[in-house]
Amino acid sequence: RLPVTAAAGPGYLPDSEFYKVEAILRPWRVPHVSSGLLEMGIRGLTVSDVRGVGAQGGSTERHGGSEFSEDKFIAKVKMEIVVCKEQVEAVIDKIIEKARTGEIGDGKIFLIPVSDVVRIRTGERGKEAERMTGGMSDRLSSSVVPIS
Numbered sequence: 001r002l003p004v005t006a007a008a009g010p011g012y013l014p015d016s017e018f019y020k021v022e023a024i025l026r027p028w029r030v031p032h033v034s035s036g037l038l039e040m041g042i043r044g045l046t047v048s049d050v051r052g053v054g055a056q057g058g059s060t061e062r063h064g065g066s067e068f069s070e071d072k073f074i075a076k077v078k079m080e081i082v083v084c085k086e087q088v089e090a091v092i093d094k095i096i097e098k099a100r101t102g103e104i105g106d107g108k109i110f111l112i113p114v115s116d117v118v119r120i121r122t123g124e125r126g127k128e129a130e131r132m133t134g135g136m137s138d139r140l141s142s143s144v145v146p147i148s
């Protein structure tokens with residue numbers, strides 16, 4: 001049986017304060033994934049409709065008409081989540097937990113170092129720009145809100 005947890009390497013190369021977790025997901029799993037992330041205080045994320053090909057190849061999707069594709073590209077959703085280094089593994093584990101069916105076509109996660117974050121409204125940079133009010137860091141520092 002596969003371990004349903006991310007097998008992290010020994011530290012991160014290249015090292016970075018922030019990372020973008022980029023996940024290619026089955027469209028019908030996306031609400032499940034995003035609500036799971038929200039529950040743990042991950043409030044900022046971006047999704048795009050994309051199409052791709054992988055081991056699933058041109059095989060038609062078993063789990064619903066919305067993923068059916070007549071050409072070799074299958075409809076997927078790309079979810080991009082920028083988080084600080086300390087949150088990367090929790091985010092990856094949550095995505096696996098919520099997105100996985102065990103069938104070919106569950107998707108992939110790419111981890112990309114991010115050199116800076118800028119909040120346009122305030123001009124904040126780095127940690128200040130990445131942190132979100134009521135986000136995971138806030139929840140971890142207050143014992144009032146339970147963390148799922």
Ligand code: ATP
Nearest residue numbers: 044045046047080081082083119120121122129132
């Ligand atoms: P503000 O406090 O000025 O509202 P904010 O940090 O909450 O800033 P928004 O302006 O609400 O950011 O975010 C705009 C868009 O940026 C979001 O709809 C989302 O697509 C994207 N986004 C924000 N934060 C992240 C993040 N950490 N990872 C990925 N996408 C993000």
Ligand code: GLN
Nearest residue numbers: 042043044132135136137
């Ligand atoms: N790391 C941020 C925080 O804890 C949350 C980032 C995010 O929601 N993508 O506030």
